[in-house]
Amino acid sequence: MRMTLHTLHRMAQEGGRIAMLTCYDASFAALLDEAGVDCLLIGDSLGMVLQGHDSTLPVTMRDVAYHTACVARGSKRAFIIADMPFGSFQVGPAATFHNAAELMAAGAQMVKVEGGQPMVETIEYLTDRGVPVCGHLGLTPQSVHQLGGYRVQARGESEAKWLLAEAKMLEKAGAGMIVLEAIPAALARDVTRSLEIPTIGIGAGVDCSGQVLVLYDMLDIYPGKKAKFVKNFMHSAGSVQGAVEAFVKEVKARTFPGPEHSF
Numbered sequence: 001m002r003m004t005l006h007t008l009h010r011m012a013q014e015g016g017r018i019a020m021l022t023c024y025d026a027s028f029a030a031l032l033d034e035a036g037v038d039c040l041l042i043g044d045s046l047g048m049v050l051q052g053h054d055s056t057l058p059v060t061m062r063d064v065a066y067h068t069a070c071v072a073r074g075s076k077r078a079f080i081i082a083d084m085p086f087g088s089f090q091v092g093p094a095a096t097f098h099n100a101a102e103l104m105a106a107g108a109q110m111v112k113v114e115g116g117q118p119m120v121e122t123i124e125y126l127t128d129r130g131v132p133v134c135g136h137l138g139l140t141p142q143s144v145h146q147l148g149g150y151r152v153q154a155r156g157e158s159e160a161k162w163l164l165a166e167a168k169m170l171e172k173a174g175a176g177m178i179v180l181e182a183i184p185a186a187l188a189r190d191v192t193r194s195l196e197i198p199t200i201g202i203g204a205g206v207d208c209s210g211q212v213l214v215l216y217d218m219l220d221i222y223p224g225k226k227a228k229f230v231k232n233f234m235h236s237a238g239s240v241q242g243a244v245e246a247f248v249k250e251v252k253a254r255t256f257p258g259p260e261h262s263f
C-alpha cells in the first residue's frame with residue numbers, strides 16, 4: 001500500500017525517521033521502493049544530475065511532470081513529492097495552482113516550493129484547494145545567484161531566528177513538511193522541536209524528522225563536486241540495492257548524518 005502524508009506524520013510523531021531520496025525514473029523507483037525508501041522526491045536537481053546543467057534553473061514544468069509520471073509508474077509504496085521548478089510558482093495563484101495540478105495529475109502526492117515568508121500566500125492557496133505542499137528553507141538552490149553560491153545558511157543569530165520564524169509561518173500556512181538544507185544542526189533541531197510537521201534534513205544534522213539526499217550523489221555517480229553533507233553509500237556496498245538499503249538503515253538508526261556531514 002502507498003504511503004500517505006498521514007502515515008509520514010504518524011511515523012515522525014512516534015519518533016521514527018523518514019528516509020527520502022531523489023528519484024527520476026521507473027527502474028530506480030522500483031529499486032528504492034524495494035529497499036524501503038519512504039519518500040521519492042522528483043527534485044529539480046534533475047537539471048544538474050540528468051541534464052548536465054550547472055544549476056536547477058533551466059528545469060521546466062514539462063521535465064518535472066515527465067519524470068514524476070515515470071517514478072509514479074515504477075513505484076508502489078513510497079510517497080511521491082514533485083519539485084515545482086523555478087518560475088512555475090511565482091506566476092500568481094491561479095497559474096501556480098494549474099502547474100501544481102499538472103504535477104499531481106502526473107502522480108505526485110505533494111509538491112515542493114522553495115522559499116520562506118514570500119511563499120505563505122502560495123502555500124495557503126494550494127493547500128486550501130487540496131494540494132499538499134512541502135516547504136524548503138535554508139539553502140534554496142533556485143536562489144543560487146541571489147545567495148552568491150551554494151553555501152551554508154543561517155549561521156548568524158538573527159538569520160537563525162528568522163529561519164525559525166519562517167518555518168512556523170509555513171506550517172501555519174498549511175505546509176505538510178519542510179526540507180531544511182545546509183543549515184547548522186542545532187538550528188535544525190530547534191526548528192524540528194518547534195513544529196508539529198516533519199522536517200527533512202539535507203546538511204541539517206541528525207535531529208530532523210527525516211533525511212534526503214540526491215540519489216546520484218549518494219551512489220557517487222554525479223561527477224561534480226560533492227557537498228560536505230553527502231555520504232558515498234556505494235563505497236562499502238556491493239550493489240546499488242545494498243547502498244540504498246544502507247542509507248535507509250542509517251537514517252532509521254540515526255547514524256546518518258554524522259558530525260562529519262553536519263554544520
Ligand code: KIV
Nearest residue numbers: 022043044045179212
Ligand atoms: O532538487 C532536489 O533534489 C532537492 C533536494 C536537494 C532536497 O530539492
